[in-house]
Amino acid sequence: MDGFRTLLYKEVLRFWKVSFQTVAAPILTSLLYLLIFSHVLERHVKVYDDVSYTAFLVPGLVMMSVLQNAFANSSSSLIQSKVTGNIVFVLLPPISYREFFAAYVLAAIARGFVVGLGVLAVTLGFVGLSWQAPLWILAFAALGGAIMGALGVIAGIWAEKFDQLAAFQNFIIVPLTFLSGVFYSIHSLPPFWQHISHFNPIFYMIDGFRYGFFGVSDVPPLLSLGVVAACFVALTAFTLWLLRIGYKLRA
Amino acid sequence: MHPAIRIEGVAKRFGSVQALDGIDLDIAPGEFFGLLGPNGAGKTTLISALAGLVRPDAGRLAVMGHDVVSDYRAARRQLGVVPQELVFDPFFTVRESLEIQSGYFGIRDNAAWIDEILENLDLTEKADTNMRQLSGGMKRRVLVAQALVHRPPVIVLDEPTAGVDVELRQGLWSFVRRLNRDGHTIVLTTHYLEEAESLCGRIAMLKQGRVVALDTTNNLLRRFSGHTLRLRLAEGRTLPAALQARVVGESGSEFVFSLERCEEIEEILRGLRGSDCSIDDIEVGRPDLEEVFVRVMHRD
Numbered sequence: 001m002d003g004f005r006t007l008l009y010k011e012v013l014r015f016w017k018v019s020f021q022t023v024a025a026p027i028l029t030s031l032l033y034l035l036i037f038s039h040v041l042e043r044h045v046k047v048y049d050d051v052s053y054t055a056f057l058v059p060g061l062v063m064m065s066v067l068q069n070a071f072a073n074s075s076s077s078l079i080q081s082k083v084t085g086n087i088v089f090v091l092l093p094p095i096s097y098r099e100f101f102a103a104y105v106l107a108a109i110a111r112g113f114v115v116g117l118g119v120l121a122v123t124l125g126f127v128g129l130s131w132q133a134p135l136w137i138l139a140f141a142a143l144g145g146a147i148m149g150a151l152g153v154i155a156g157i158w159a160e161k162f163d164q165l166a167a168f169q170n171f172i173i174v175p176l177t178f179l180s181g182v183f184y185s186i187h188s189l190p191p192f193w194q195h196i197s198h199f200n201p202i203f204y205m206i207d208g209f210r211y212g213f214f215g216v217s218d219v220p221p222l223l224s225l226g227v228v229a230a231c232f233v234a235l236t237a238f239t240l241w242l243l244r245i246g247y248k249l250r251a
Numbered sequence: 252m253h254p255a256i257r258i259e260g261v262a263k264r265f266g267s268v269q270a271l272d273g274i275d276l277d278i279a280p281g282e283f284f285g286l287l288g289p290n291g292a293g294k295t296t297l298i299s300a301l302a303g304l305v306r307p308d309a310g311r312l313a314v315m316g317h318d319v320v321s322d323y324r325a326a327r328r329q330l331g332v333v334p335q336e337l338v339f340d341p342f343f344t345v346r347e348s349l350e351i352q353s354g355y356f357g358i359r360d361n362a363a364w365i366d367e368i369l370e371n372l373d374l375t376e377k378a379d380t381n382m383r384q385l386s387g388g389m390k391r392r393v394l395v396a397q398a399l400v401h402r403p404p405v406i407v408l409d410e411p412t413a414g415v416d417v418e419l420r421q422g423l424w425s426f427v428r429r430l431n432r433d434g435h436t437i438v439l440t441t442h443y444l445e446e447a448e449s450l451c452g453r454i455a456m457l458k459q460g461r462v463v464a465l466d467t468t469n470n471l472l473r474r475f476s477g478h479t480l481r482l483r484l485a486e487g488r489t490l491p492a493a494l495q496a497r498v499v500g501e502s503g504s505e506f507v508f509s510l511e512r513c514e515e516i517e518e519i520l521r522g523l524r525g526s527d528c529s530i531d532d533i534e535v536g537r538p539d540l541e542e543v544f545v546r547v548m549h550r551d
Contacts, residue, residue, distance in 0.1 A: 002354075002357045003354070003355045003356070003357060005354070006351055006354025006355050007355065009351075009354070010351050010354075013342070013343075013347075014342045017342050017343075018342070081340075084338060084339075084340075084341070085334075085336045085338035086338045086339060086340045088304065088332075088334050088338060089338075089340065089348075089351075089352060089355070089397065090355070091302075091303070091304055092302055092303070092304070092327065092330075092332055093327060093352070093355035093356050093401075094323065094324035094325075094327040094328055094355075094356065094357075095355060096324075246306060250303065250304055250305065250306055251265070251299070251304065251305045251306065
């Protein structure tokens with residue numbers, strides 16, 4: 001195996017070895033969200049015609065799981081390696097900064113997909129879904145996972161202690177995902193908050209992903225794809241630049 | 252032929268601290284080289300620059316002729332580094348750690364060499380044990396093993412015996428000596444100067460980011476240290492006045508003479524016999540690296 005494939009394998013093996021914490025726990029959390037929100041809101045909220053609230057909720061929860069776990073994978077792996085010092089095992093071998101980036105981001109996508117599929121599998125027991133445009137589902141899941149994986153790389157190399165990473169996660173990632181339309185359509189919001197939601201890139205990831213299931217969305221799916229693709233390109237360029245200059249990795 | 256390591260004009264500053272201040276050093280293939288200096292002298296920074304962990308402000312470094320920046324892939328394949336800190340990945344077993352490290356260097360099917368390293372470092376029985384469950388000494392040996400998985404011709408050991416018990420230390424040195432006999436270039440930093448003295452053919456001493464002494468171990472011992480003669484006179488005897496001037500240390504009836512040549516022992520004994528001065532005890536001290544180190548570090 002070359003350095004890139006080994007690093008990717010190592011990163012996947014790392015989360016798989018603690019899958020109770022990295023896979024099972026987020027699936028259970030999503031299931032609890034589904035049970036509680038659908039129980040409370042099923043009869044009160046109608047988002048799209050012919051789509052129940054529970055059915056509306058499931059793709060949002062799946063995508064939220066993909067995004068949060070993709071971020072958690074790269075960020076927690078890097079901060080742990082930095083704090084314990086074993087990051088040298090990756091920095092000493094002949095692995096380029098591009099390979100480093102690709103391995104961490106692909107492993108983040110892999111964890112996002114495993115958790116997302118797990119959430120989808122358990123929630124399908126509660127509600128049937130239509131699959132209007134599977135390629136859109138795949139595209140948004142992959143791009144969303146990659147964006148959050150790249151953000152995780154940035155947070156992981158920026159943070160010097162777990163506290164800083166927790167702040168990044170709790171004050172940026174969680175609010176952006178919770179306020180992105182996972183639990184509601186932005187059309188149910190007052191105009192001001194609808195407008196603000198359009199500046200949240202995660203809104204486009206959730207909306208485009210949901211379009212793949214129901215064929216309806218809050219904004220045109222091509223617009224969502226454009227925004228998400230632009231975010232991916234910008235974040236990739238920024239992360240690669242950080243890695244190339246060795247920011248906080250090579251003094 | 253390229254030197255195993257070439258360091259030219261390397262400088263590095265961290266804030267107000269000049270960690271490396273224009274280091275020039277060539278280390279030949281097959282050498283067992285010692286890099287000594289007090290804490291903060293720049294040893295680890297120099298090793299980190301060689302390994303690509305630190306980017307120097309000026310100068311260049313090469314391993315087996317490969318520049319560590321412009322030709323970093325080839326340079327890193329030639330270099331194995333045992334880091335100073337006791338670091339490990341708690342997710343993996345010893346064998347998994349070594350297989351993963353092999354993969355990072357693009358090596359597949361490295362099982363035979365991994366088995367050999369484990370055997371030589373007395374880790375075979377722990378091969379399938381999680382890293383967390385190993386003692387400090389064993390974790391240190393795994394670090395050595397990780398540095399060797401890709402069979403690098405140049406091996407840098409940054410204080411490899413810190414916290415390692417005597418038995419393990421001897422085993423480690425015996426293995427490293429064998430690697431050196433097999434042609435590997437070894438660069439060692441250590442605070443155990445007796446280890447450096449017995450192992451290293453050549454030594455550089457660093458102080459405040461500069462090389463302040465660089466020579467073969469024997470030449471350093473000759474230049475900065477020497478034999479000593481320690482005498483304890485019989486009770487009631489006094490040292491003849493002619494010998495007083497040669498005394499470098501005195502405690503009661505015990506006198507220490509510094510010797511530049513071993514023939515001086517006979518001259519001193521002749522002086523004592525001439526004064527009918529009998530001796531209770533006599534001891535000849537060999538030159539040692541600790542004395543060299545102290546003298547080099549305290550000279551301007």
